[in-house]
Amino acid sequence: xxxxxxxxxxxxxxxxxxxxxxxxxxxxxxxxxxxxxxxxxxxxxxxxxxxxxxxxxxxxxxxxxxxxxxxxxxxxxxxx
Ligand code: SF4
Ligand code: SF4
Numbered sequence: 001x002x003x004x005x006x007x008x009x010x011x012x013x014x015x016x017x018x019x020x021x022x023x024x025x026x027x028x029x030x031x032x033x034x035x036x037x038x039x040x041x042x043x044x045x046x047x048x049x050x051x052x053x054x055x056x057x058x059x060x061x062x063x064x065x066x067x068x069x070x071x072x073x074x075x076x077x078x079x080x
Contacts, residue, residue, distance in 0.1 A: 008044035008069055015040045021063045022077070026056035033077060042076035043069075053078060 008014060018041045022028050031050040038045035043065070060066045060074035073079075 008041065008065055010041060010044045014044065014065060017063065017065055018042075021059040025059040027054070027058060027075070027077065030054040030056055031077075042080075043071060047080055048077040 022033070022040055022042065028034070031048065031052070031054050033039060033048045033050055036049045038048065042048060043060070055075070055078060058074040060071070060076065065071075066074070
């Protein structure tokens with residue numbers, strides 16, 4: 001896992017922050033990630049379980065949790 005040192009807590013508050021970015025990103029929408037578990041906060045809860053990978057841009061770099069936890073690269077829904 002590339003962000004093993006980073007501990008993002010799995011809380012409702014963090015899920016809401018996440019959805020401001022993941023929820024509107026092209027990769028999320030193309031893969032209908034809202035239909036699968038985990039449906040958000042992939043940097044904490046692990047990769048999405050969607051079936052066919054249609055990767056596009058990642059909005060994690062704009063996320064306040066990404067900055068706060070000194071993360072790198074993004075695409076946590078598909079690469080960990
Ligand atoms: S870094 Fe990405 S996956 Fe993690 S909370 Fe922010 S938008 Fe969601
Ligand atoms: S981790 Fe990045 S690519 Fe995946 S849904 Fe969130 S913003 Fe989009």
